[in-house]
Amino acid sequence: MFTWLGHDERQRKDPEVFQTVSEGLKKLYRTKLLPLEEHYKFHEFHSPALENADFDNKPMVLLVGQYSTGKTTFIRLICAQLPNPVLESISIIDTPGILSGEKQRTSRGYDFAAVLEWFAERVDRIILLFDAHKLDISDEFSDVIKALKNHEDKIRVVLNKADQIETQQLMRVYGALMWSLGKIVNTPEVLRVYIGSFWSHPLLIPDNRKLFEAEEQDLFRDIQGLPRNAALRKLNDLIKRARLAKVHAYIISSLKREMPSVFGKDNKKKELVKNLRVIYGRIEREHQISPGDFPNLKKMQELLHAQDFSKFQPIKIKLLDAVEDMLAKDIAKLMVLVRKEESDKPIQTVKGGAFEGTLQGPFGHGYGEGAGEGIDDINWVVARDKPVYDEIFYTLSPIDGKITGANAKKELVKSKLPNTVLGKIWKLSDIDKDGMLDDEEFALANHLVKIKLEGHELPSELPVHLVPPSKRKLAE
Ligand code: CA
Numbered sequence: 001m002f003t004w005l006g007h008d009e010r011q012r013k014d015p016e017v018f019q020t021v022s023e024g025l026k027k028l029y030r031t032k033l034l035p036l037e038e039h040y041k042f043h044e045f046h047s048p049a050l051e052n053a054d055f056d057n058k059p060m061v062l063l064v065g066q067y068s069t070g071k072t073t074f075i076r077l078i079c080a081q082l083p084n085p086v087l088e089s090i091s092i093i094d095t096p097g098i099l100s101g102e103k104q105r106t107s108r109g110y111d112f113a114a115v116l117e118w119f120a121e122r123v124d125r126i127i128l129l130f131d132a133h134k135l136d137i138s139d140e141f142s143d144v145i146k147a148l149k150n151h152e153d154k155i156r157v158v159l160n161k162a163d164q165i166e167t168q169q170l171m172r173v174y175g176a177l178m179w180s181l182g183k184i185v186n187t188p189e190v191l192r193v194y195i196g197s198f199w200s201h202p203l204l205i206p207d208n209r210k211l212f213e214a215e216e217q218d219l220f221r222d223i224q225g226l227p228r229n230a231a232l233r234k235l236n237d238l239i240k241r242a243r244l245a246k247v248h249a250y251i252i253s254s255l256k257r258e259m260p261s262v263f264g265k266d267n268k269k270k271e272l273v274k275n276l277r278v279i280y281g282r283i284e285r286e287h288q289i290s291p292g293d294f295p296n297l298k299k300m301q302e303l304l305h306a307q308d309f310s311k312f313q314p315i316k317i318k319l320l321d322a323v324e325d326m327l328a329k330d331i332a333k334l335m336v337l338v339r340k341e342e343s344d345k346p347i348q349t350v351k352g353g354a355f356e357g358t359l360q361g362p363f364g365h366g367y368g369e370g371a372g373e374g375i376d377d378i379n380w381v382v383a384r385d386k387p388v389y390d391e392i393f394y395t396l397s398p399i400d401g402k403i404t405g406a407n408a409k410k411e412l413v414k415s416k417l418p419n420t421v422l423g424k425i426w427k428l429s430d431i432d433k434d435g436m437l438d439d440e441e442f443a444l445a446n447h448l449v450k451i452k453l454e455g456h457e458l459p460s461e462l463p464v465h466l467v468p469p470s471k472r473k474l475a476e
Contacts (some may be wrong), residue, residue, distance in 0.1 A: 015457050021231040022055045024334045033328040037245050038318040040252040045303050059226040060091045065129030067097035070160045074198045081220055089227045098141045113147040122152045123224045124233045128157045132173050133164040137180050145184045153464050158190050163197035163204045193419035194219045231338045239461050242323050247293050250283045273304045290457050382447045391444040402436035415449045428462050431471045440468035
């Protein structure tokens, strides 16, 4: 009997059935997440309540860059390159050029980073533009990128005007960019950087023409895939939000618990805010929440100063259970629907305009991860090691391309990881929940074992870059 195979869960009552993903998301949000958010003033701390439009709107691309990185020409190029039907189904949002130098903050009448954070929660892609010819990352740009934390999966980086420098210098600039991003973003290596010259001028130095063309095609393909992936994006964002709302509820209710009922409230409040880190630590341990799920400590402390703690609510298990239930069951159900909707929306082919016919296959240069297979394979980080796992897979007596739970277990326990961990890995890996593993799921399971053995935390939900390509749509 495999206690970690999730059999127990199947016996619970079935989750609700929805006709469309956006209908499902709206209903789940309203009935399960929103009550928790309202109860603990989530909207005053993190993000306003979601509205129906947030679930219905078409995919959005947010463009962010410093002055003179070529944003405007970039937009024109996209509009010239992407087929009309794609543009009809995507909105491109331009942002004011980011300032460099000292006077930046005082010269705006609003908190630019906060505004971008609001957008980041709602868009499908965030394109960060850099100027290869003049690479510098101002404080404001750095703040902006930090504000995009938790949305790394949406970020694509464009190193523009790369035709203005020689190849050797370009390599150095690329290295410098990755190094700078590494200081701002936790995992810069997962960020996809497109090198190119995204404007219609002739190339100043044409040495890297082929590379630029391939990179442009890759990027256009990525954008073209957005309408197809929009439902999954919205689902992922709801999951992120639910996790934050859960942690937030724990924080607020912990603070409530610590408050005296009559005297010394002001002093106690100051003390609690000052020692918020300790409270974070306790919640982390008590509820096994990963540190990455907590809101920024300093920002939270600032926000708490303005709050009346006596208005805070104590813990209400029923509200938390509803969210837990949504994360554990309803989301999985919606995932099936997501794949179905995706498969109903075929990927449009690239119509290259000026580039038509000049490329021997846009991915022919082997540049970047996952090149060669089209959008569905881009960034599946497991792909690299899959051949190794495949060899093991075929020794485990697959039937119709799948191995049984028992055979998978035999192999996975060799890692010596405890059953609780393997159970979690199983849950993440058996994506279609059929109690068996196909080769991709098996590779994923091994990848997660590797991550864990290397000392990293397992994700509680599978991030998009770990979902096998074939599972991103309904099996063909
Ligand atoms: Ca499976």
